[in-house]
Amino acid sequence: MTRPAMTGQERTAWLFTGPVLAIILAVLVLPVTLALALSLTDYSIYALADWDNVKFVGLGNFAELLRTALFWRALANTALFAVLGVPMAIGASLGAALLLHDATVRWKPLWRVALFVPYVTSVVATAVVWRFLLNTRFGLINYALGWLGLPPADWLGDPHASIPAILLFVTWKIFGYNMIVFTAALSAVPQDLMEAARLDGASRWGRFRHVTLPAIGPTLLLASVMSVAGFLQIFAEPYVMTLGGPAQSTVTVLYFMFDEGFKWWNLGQASAVAMILFVLILAITFVETRIGKRNAWL
Structure with missing residues (x-):
């Protein structure tokens, strides 16, 4: 059977x-394929000089990772970042969007720009600034605590305080993007439904729960998927602020992958870490999407 010729619309x-x-093939599919291929070899610094030094090891790199305690520590730290950070980031973004959506708020464009600016600034530059703000001896945050009569905290030197400190910075850094997305979604909420709910005596919380939340449900799902993927890929923040310390309390999966690949030159094992992270993000995204579609309010 002869395939019909393409129409002008199809050619266009x-x-x-x-x-x-x-472009997608060049920057996404091809690198992922090459990373998968490298993860099945013992590719290292010796292979850079001679490809004959590369040996196929199959799933050996993955088995070695399962026996590496630091990898499990990095995975646990990354999971903690995601579990604590995603609700913080989405809550802050949605709260700011709701406040700026209020008709009584003045200078809305100015507030939106001011809250969005951290997202577009360099993560390394802002991380350096926050490292000084969190400094134990002369940081402004500890100075504010002293002014309130509270003792100073060793934000970046205490294993129990380092993750909350980095989470605070990351939330401040990224929540502006979701805020803009939520602001656009709130503008599309049908006002006739809001007015009908108000006339029926619904409280502010009732209008939010039964009108606003169902209307912005797809946007909320998108924000949660993007936020989870972002927090699972945290690297620059702990690298600049704590170098993975103290006591490896802020080593993340991406940080561990960077060390394996560019500090120890175990590029095959680093590729295996990348593939595990890729599958993990893909699986979580799939689960989130399925749960989101089954929820009645989405």
């Missing part, structure tokens, strides 16, 4: 989508 569609698909 391929003309516009072809370059985009080629």
Whole structure:
């Protein structure tokens, strides 16, 4: 059976989508495929000089990771960052969006720009600034605690305080993006439904729970998926602020992968870590999407 010739509309569609698909193939599919291939070898610094030094090890890198205590510590730290950070980031973003959506708030454009600016600034530069703010001896945060009569905290030197300190910084850094997304979603909430709920005597919380939340449900799902993926890929913040310390309390999976690949030059094992993280993010995204679609309010 002969395939019918493409119409002019189909050719136009391929003309516009072809370059985009080629870029996706070059920057996403090809690197992931190469990383998968490297994860099945013992590729190291010796292979850079001679490819004959590369040996196929199959799942050996993955088995070695399962026997590495630091990998499990990094995985636990990353999970803690995600479990604590995602609700903080989404809660702060949605709260700020609701406040800026209030008709009584003045200078809304100024507030939106001010809250969005941290998201577009350099993470390394802002991390350095926050490292000074959290300094035990002369940091402004401990100075404020002293002014309130509270003792200073060793924010970046205490294993129990380092993760909350970094979470505070990351939440401040990224919540502006979701705030803008939530602001757009709130603007699309049907006002006739809000007015009908108000006339029926619904409280502010009732209107939010039964009108606003169902309307922004898809946006909330998108924000949660993006936030989980972001927190699972935390690297620059602990690298700049704590170097993975104290006592390896802020070593993340991406930090562990960086050390394996570019400190110890175990590029095969680093690729195995990347594949595990890739599968983990993919699985969590799939579960979140399924749960979100089954929820009645989404």
